[in-house]
Amino acid sequence: MEYLSNILFVIVLIAGIGFFARNVKRLSRNIKLGKDVDVSDNTSQRWKNMAKIALGQSKMVVRPIAGFLHIIVYVGFIIINVEVIEIILDGILGTHRLFAPLSVVYDVLIGSFEILAILVIVAVTIFWMRRNVIRIKRFMKPEMAGWPKEDGNLILYIELVLMTLFLTMNGADYQLQQMGAAHYIEAGSFPVSQFIAPLFEGMSISSLVLVERTAWWIHIVGILCFLNYLYYSKHLHILLAFPNTYYGKLVPKGQFKNSDAVTAEVKLMMDPSADPFAAPAEDAEEPAKFGASDVTDLSWVQLLNSYTCTECGRCTDECPANQTGKKLSPRKIMMDTRDRLTEVGKNIDANNGKFVDDGKQLLDGYISREELWACTTCNACVEACPVSIDPLSIIMDMRQYLVMEQSAAPTDLNNMMGNIENNGAPWPFNQMDRLNWAKEE
Amino acid sequence: MANELKVPTMAELFAAGQKPEVLFWVGCAGSFDDRAKKITKAFVQLLNRANVSFAVLGTEESCTGDPAKRSGNEFLFQMQAVTNIEVMNAYGINKIVTACPHCFNTIKNEYPGLGGHYEVVHHTQFLKTLFDDKRITLEGGQFKGKRITYHDPCYLGRANNVYEAPRELIRKLDAELIEMKSCKEKGLCCGAGGAQMFKEPEKGDKDINIERTEQAMETKPEIIAAGCPFCNTMMTDGVKNKEKEGAIAVMDIAELIASAGDL
Ligand code: SF4
Ligand code: SF4
Numbered sequence: 001m002e003y004l005s006n007i008l009f010v011i012v013l014i015a016g017i018g019f020f021a022r023n024v025k026r027l028s029r030n031i032k033l034g035k036d037v038d039v040s041d042n043t044s045q046r047w048k049n050m051a052k053i054a055l056g057q058s059k060m061v062v063r064p065i066a067g068f069l070h071i072i073v074y075v076g077f078i079i080i081n082v083e084v085i086e087i088i089l090d091g092i093l094g095t096h097r098l099f100a101p102l103s104v105v106y107d108v109l110i111g112s113f114e115i116l117a118i119l120v121i122v123a124v125t126i127f128w129m130r131r132n133v134i135r136i137k138r139f140m141k142p143e144m145a146g147w148p149k150e151d152g153n154l155i156l157y158i159e160l161v162l163m164t165l166f167l168t169m170n171g172a173d174y175q176l177q178q179m180g181a182a183h184y185i186e187a188g189s190f191p192v193s194q195f196i197a198p199l200f201e202g203m204s205i206s207s208l209v210l211v212e213r214t215a216w217w218i219h220i221v222g223i224l225c226f227l228n229y230l231y232y233s234k235h236l237h238i239l240l241a242f243p244n245t246y247y248g249k250l251v252p253k254g255q256f257k258n259s260d261a262v263t264a265e266v267k268l269m270m271d272p273s274a275d276p277f278a279a280p281a282e283d284a285e286e287p288a289k290f291g292a293s294d295v296t297d298l299s300w301v302q303l304l305n306s307y308t309c310t311e312c313g314r315c316t317d318e319c320p321a322n323q324t325g326k327k328l329s330p331r332k333i334m335m336d337t338r339d340r341l342t343e344v345g346k347n348i349d350a351n352n353g354k355f356v357d358d359g360k361q362l363l364d365g366y367i368s369r370e371e372l373w374a375c376t377t378c379n380a381c382v383e384a385c386p387v388s389i390d391p392l393s394i395i396m397d398m399r400q401y402l403v404m405e406q407s408a409a410p411t412d413l414n415n416m417m418g419n420i421e422n423n424g425a426p427w428p429f430n431q432m433d434r435l436n437w438a439k440e441e
Numbered sequence: 442m443a444n445e446l447k448v449p450t451m452a453e454l455f456a457a458g459q460k461p462e463v464l465f466w467v468g469c470a471g472s473f474d475d476r477a478k479k480i481t482k483a484f485v486q487l488l489n490r491a492n493v494s495f496a497v498l499g500t501e502e503s504c505t506g507d508p509a510k511r512s513g514n515e516f517l518f519q520m521q522a523v524t525n526i527e528v529m530n531a532y533g534i535n536k537i538v539t540a541c542p543h544c545f546n547t548i549k550n551e552y553p554g555l556g557g558h559y560e561v562v563h564h565t566q567f568l569k570t571l572f573d574d575k576r577i578t579l580e581g582g583q584f585k586g587k588r589i590t591y592h593d594p595c596y597l598g599r600a601n602n603v604y605e606a607p608r609e610l611i612r613k614l615d616a617e618l619i620e621m622k623s624c625k626e627k628g629l630c631c632g633a634g635g636a637q638m639f640k641e642p643e644k645g646d647k648d649i650n651i652e653r654t655e656q657a658m659e660t661k662p663e664i665i666a667a668g669c670p671f672c673n674t675m676m677t678d679g680v681k682n683k684e685k686e687g688a689i690a691v692m693d694i695a696e697l698i699a700s701a702g703d704l
Contacts, residue, residue, distance in 0.1 A: 252549075254601050255546070258554040258555060262515045269520070320630040325647065328643070370643055374643040377511050378599065378634050383626055403512060424521075425472070427474075431503065438446055438448040
C-alpha cells in the first residue's frame with residue numbers, strides 16, 4: 001500500500017495530460033480545416049515578433065493598467081510552472097521538496113513564487129472588479145453576455161483558488177517544518193505564507209499533514225483541470241498567443257492580399273489570344289469560390305486567430321464603427337468564427353470524421369451583412385489586438401463573397417462599381433474630363 | 442492665382458522624348474471633386490515653384506481600384522490595376538507621388554503583386570524632401586502661432602506608418618501643432634475608408650466623421666489639417682454639421698504650405 005498515492009498520482013496525471021492531448025488534436029484538426037496559406041517566409045522577423053509581442057507582452061502595455069496587471073499574472077504563471085515541475089516529480093517519486101538541495105537558490109525560488117502568488121491574487125481581484133464592479137464598457141458589449149462573461153470570471157476564480165491553495169500548502173508546510181515533522185525537511189523561505197502559519201497554531205502534526213496534503217492534491221488536480229479547461233475557454237490564448245504572433249501579418253497593414261484565383265481570371269480576360277471557350281485543362285482545379293461564407297473558406301491562420309482571441313475587446317473599443325453605435329464589433333467577428341468552427345468540428349466528430357451539411361454557415365448564421373458593411377477598413381482593430389489577430393481580413397473575405405459570388409453589395413456601392421467600370425472613376429464623370437482641373441480657374 | 446499652372450502630361454513629355462522625375466498620380470477625388478481639386482492645384486503650385494520635373498497621366502489615368510477592392514470586388518480592382526500598370530509600365534515610370542493615401546497604399550502595396558513596381562511617396566513625404574533639399578523654403582507666414590490639429594488618415598498612418606512627414610511640415614509653418622486624444626497609431630478613422638465614402642453609413646448613434654470632428658474640436662483648433670481628400674471632405678462636413686465653418690478651416694497640408702508660401 002506504500003505506493004498507493006504515487007500510483008494514484010500517476011493515474012491522475014496521465015488522465016489529465018491524455019485528455020488535454022485529445023483536445024489539442026481536435027484543435028489542430030479544426031484549425032487545419034482552413035485553407036492553406038504560405039507563411040514560411042521571414043522566419044527571423046516572425047521569431048522576433050513572437051518574442052516581442054507574446055513573450056515580451058509589448059502590446060499589452062499600450063493600456064498601462066491592464067497591461068501591468070496582466071504581466072504580473074503572466075509572469076506568475078510562467079514562474080509557478082517551475083514549482084509545478086517539482087510538484088509533479090514529488091508526486092511521482094513520493095519525495096517532498098525534491099529541489100530543496102538547491103538550498104539558497106531554492107529559498108529564493110520559493111520566496112519569489114510566494115510573492116508572485118500574492119501579487120497574482122491582488123491582480124486577479126482587480127481584474128474581477130473591473131469586470132463586475134467597475135463594469136468597464138468593453139466587457140459589457142452584447143457579445144459578452146452569457147458564457148463569455150462566465151468564462152472570464154471563472155478563470156479569475158480558478159486562479160484565485162489555485163494561488164490560495166499554493167499559499168495554504170506552503171503555510172502548513174512551514175508550520176510542519178518548524179515542528180520538525182518527519183518527511184517535512186526544512187527548506188524554502190516563506191515570506192507570504194509564514195503569515196498564514198499562525199492559523200495552524202496548536203494543530204497536531206497529523207492534522208497539519210492532512211491540511212498540507214489536501215491543499216497539495218487539490219492544487220495539482222486543479223492545475224490539471226485548468227489545463228483541460230483551456231480548450232473550452234478564451235484562456236486558450238496562453239498557449240496560442242505564441243504561434244499566433246509568429247504567424248501574424250508582416251506586410252503593411254494597408255496591404256490586402258491579391259486573390260490569385262482572380263488574377264488568373266483577369267489574365268484570361270485581358271489576354272486577347274486566350275480562348276474563353278477552351279475546355280479547362282484536365283488537371284485544372286475546380287473553380288475556386290471567391291471570398292468566404294463559412295469557416296472552411298478562411299485560411300488556417302484566420303482560424304488560429306479565432307481560437308487565440310482572448311475576448312479582451314480592445315479591438316472593439318477602438319473600432320470607429322462600434323464607437324458610433326453600429327452593430328460591428330471585431331471581437332464578435334472573431335468569436336463568431338470560433339463558435340462556428342467549434343460547431344463544424346463537433347459535426348465532424350459526430351459524423352465519423354466527415355462534415356454533414358447542417359444548413360448553416362458563418363455568413364448570416366453568425367455574422368450579419370450589416371456588420372460587414374459597417375467596416376471602414378481602418379485597421380484600428382488590427383493595431384489594437386495584443387496578440388496579432390486580424391479581424392479585418394475576415395471581414396474583407398466575407399465582403400468578397402457577398403460581392404463576387406452573390407452580387408449582394410448595397411446599391412450605392414453597386415453604382416460606385418458601375419462607375420469605375422464605365423468611367424474609370426467612382427463617380428459618374430467622364431474619363432476624358434480628368435484633366436479639366438488644370439485649366440479651370 | 443498668381444501664375445498659370447504648368448501641368449505636363451506623360452503623353453506630351455513622351456512625344457517630346459522626355460521623362461519626368463516623378464509621376465503625379467492625381468486620383469479620382471483630386472481630379473473631379475471640387476474641394477479636392479483645390480488640393481491638387483495647391484500641390485502643383487508647389488511642384489512648379491520647386492521646379493520639379495513631373496507629369497500627370499491626365500485622361501490616361503483611371504481609378505486605382507481601391508474602393509472596388511475594399512468593397513469586396515477583387516475582380517474589378519484587378520482589372521483596374523492591370524490596366525493602370527500597363528499604362529505606367531509603357532511609360533517606364535519609376536517614381537510616383539500622390540496626394541491621396543488610398544491611391545498611395547494601393548499602388549505602393551497592392552500593385553507590386555500584379556506587376557507594378559514603383560517607388561511611391563505621399564505628397565507630404567515628397568514636400569518634406571523638397572524642404573530638406575532646400576527646393577522650397579518658408580519663412581514665418583500667416584500660420585505663425587495658429588492652433589492646428591492634424592487628423593491622421595488611416596491609410597497613410599496606421600496602414601503605412603507615415604506619421605512624421607505631415608507633422609514636420611506643420612511645424613515648418615511655425616504653427617502650434619496640437620494632437621487629438623486619438624492620434625497616430627490610435628487615430629480615429631474619418632469614416633470614409635473601405636468604400637464607405639460611396640454609401641450611407643449603417644445605423645448607429647452617430648456618424649463617424651462627427652465623432653472625429655468632435656475629437657478635433659476638443660483641441661480648440663483654428664485649422665484642422667488633413668492629408669487626404671476623403672478625410673478633408675469628411676471633416677469639412679463634420680465642421681459644417683457643428684456650424685463651425687466660420688471658425689475652423691479644414692485644409693490639406695499642401696494647401697497650408699502653398700498659402701504660407703503665398704503662392
Ligand atoms: S477595420 Fe473595420 S472592424 Fe476594424 S476597427 Fe476599423 S472599422 Fe472596425
Ligand atoms: S481580436 Fe484581439 S483585440 Fe479583439 S478581442 Fe480578440 S484578442 Fe482582444
